[in-house]
Amino acid sequence: MPNTIIHGIIPYILASVFTENKILKWIALIGGMFPDLDGIPILFDTNFYYQIHHELLHPPFIGFVIALPVALIVKKLYGIKIWKTYLAFSLGYLLHSLVDVFFTNWYVKLLWPFSQEKFSYPIFLNLNFVLAFLVSLWILFNIFKFIIEKKNLLQEIKKLLPKKVV
Numbered sequence: 001m002p003n004t005i006i007h008g009i010i011p012y013i014l015a016s017v018f019t020e021n022k023i024l025k026w027i028a029l030i031g032g033m034f035p036d037l038d039g040i041p042i043l044f045d046t047n048f049y050y051q052i053h054h055e056l057l058h059p060p061f062i063g064f065v066i067a068l069p070v071a072l073i074v075k076k077l078y079g080i081k082i083w084k085t086y087l088a089f090s091l092g093y094l095l096h097s098l099v100d101v102f103f104t105n106w107y108v109k110l111l112w113p114f115s116q117e118k119f120s121y122p123i124f125l126n127l128n129f130v131l132a133f134l135v136s137l138w139i140l141f142n143i144f145k146f147i148i149e150k151k152n153l154l155q156e157i158k159k160l161l162p163k164k165v166v
Helices: 002-018 022-043 048-050 060-078 084-102 125-160
Strands: none
Touching: 002 022, 002 084, 002 125, 022 048, 022 060, 022 084, 060 084, 084 125
16 A cells, blocks of 8 residues: 555656646546556455456556546546646556566566566665655655645634734
């Protein structure tokens, strides 16, 4: 579960560099976490989990396909341009696969359906903890930032309220 969250936070942070739109940031986060839906079988059957995890939903091509209906739904609900949502979701999805290739021992079929070749270059395997730590720090920073901003907002609201007459 923590790795799944990290897979979402990374594209969220990256999307934050390019857009202020909170919906697009969340779409990138969902795109980054989506491939791990093929990990749900771990709740029921560990052997089945090891058979399909990284096989079913991790190829980036799947994300490129899923991004289109997601973009159409977001366009209908929020009016965001289809290409922006498509890009946010599919890049989040792609980042998930790339992080797995370089930060874990899990193989990913990066070129499926054009090739069955599996890729794994865990050159940053020892940095997996560092990545998790940095993302955790980012989460804590944003929680504190939210609390401080909320406190400041409450103080501003109090200033606007009429003072009690004694």
